[in-house]
Amino acid sequence: MRRLLAVMTLLTLPGATARAQGMYLVGAAKVDVTPPPFDAAADAAMFPNCPAAVYTGPRLFGLQEPYIDRDGSGFFNYDGDVYCDANANGRYDGLYSSGGADHLIEWVHDPIDARAVAIGDGTKMAVIVTVESIGLFENQTKRMRAAVLAALPPGSDVTLVFSADHNESSPDSIGLFGAPDTGQGVGVNSGIDDYYMAFVVDRAAEAAVQAIQSAVPGRLRIAEVLPPADLPTHLSHNFPTTNDDRSPAAINPKLRIIQGVAASGAPIFTLLGLSAHNQQVGHAGDSETVTVGSRTLRVNRAVSDVLDQTSFTDIQRAWKDKRTRFVPNWEI
Numbered sequence: 001m002r003r004l005l006a007v008m009t010l011l012t013l014p015g016a017t018a019r020a021q022g023m024y025l026v027g028a029a030k031v032d033v034t035p036p037p038f039d040a041a042a043d044a045a046m047f048p049n050c051p052a053a054v055y056t057g058p059r060l061f062g063l064q065e066p067y068i069d070r071d072g073s074g075f076f077n078y079d080g081d082v083y084c085d086a087n088a089n090g091r092y093d094g095l096y097s098s099g100g101a102d103h104l105i106e107w108v109h110d111p112i113d114a115r116a117v118a119i120g121d122g123t124k125m126a127v128i129v130t131v132e133s134i135g136l137f138e139n140q141t142k143r144m145r146a147a148v149l150a151a152l153p154p155g156s157d158v159t160l161v162f163s164a165d166h167n168e169s170s171p172d173s174i175g176l177f178g179a180p181d182t183g184q185g186v187g188v189n190s191g192i193d194d195y196y197m198a199f200v201v202d203r204a205a206e207a208a209v210q211a212i213q214s215a216v217p218g219r220l221r222i223a224e225v226l227p228p229a230d231l232p233t234h235l236s237h238n239f240p241t242t243n244d245d246r247s248p249a250a251i252n253p254k255l256r257i258i259q260g261v262a263a264s265g266a267p268i269f270t271l272l273g274l275s276a277h278n279q280q281v282g283h284a285g286d287s288e289t290v291t292v293g294s295r296t297l298r299v300n301r302a303v304s305d306v307l308d309q310t311s312f313t314d315i316q317r318a319w320k321d322k323r324t325r326f327v328p329n330w331e332i
Helices: 040-046 138-151 194-213 306-320
Strands: 004-010 024-032 113-120 125-131 158-164 216-225 255-262 267-275 289-292 295-298 329-331
Touching: 024 194, 024 255, 024 267, 113 194, 113 267, 125 194, 138 158, 138 194, 158 194
Parallel strands: 125 158
Antiparallel strands: 004 267, 024 113, 024 216, 113 125, 216 255, 216 329, 255 267, 289 295
């Protein structure tokens, strides 16, 4: 399976002003979409019809429906536990990891976010937002778009593109795995948490608006390069990625990069297109653990953007060597 990963790196721009001259307006923003920790006051406001004195099951994170922990496991289970179906959607809205079935998230290895870049010519603006998530449905991107347009002046000419980077170490957003197998297959009880998705919709829209509002005059730099020779590549053994003899078939090995820079030359954003499939954390086995302080934690229950961090290191290395490695390399 292949995907397009949009890794947008934000850098501080010192001393930039709207008086700077350039061919484009370029802006960027980053907004956190990590599930927030449990907060009793926020929880009571979100679930007023689910009394805390009744639904006492522990929750490490907010944005999850209250439940009664009858089996004493410390986490919700469909077998025996009782939950408060506050939105009447017929399922438990909890933060299941998209990396495997019945993996409620237990900890945050590193934050995840929504990142946006904005490119305009003074009259029109194009905005690309990527969310660290396994995927987004059309109804969610429509809500994101509506929220952005509502925050902008009427008649704003803005093209909006919302995407997910297929991170499988994030909350289930498409019901692919998530909740436990019922015996009729994984996904019969969806692992989507509607409260978290509403949170993501708001945050992604906020990133887009911030990118637009922060735009300054600047230029675009474009480059294309093959990955560093020492970057390991593992191809899946199925068509169309590989042929029957496991030789490469339909693959795209190139890194394509767009960088927005201010008139001073200071980088605003770096946008990287890379074909990859992030499974490092979410697909770890239950036996793979890590010790954090005094706690032993299961790797596959973590929220993480590990692949983004790895990709950023590689793109920094390639970009610094662009004079000899990048073909073509130009500025527009």
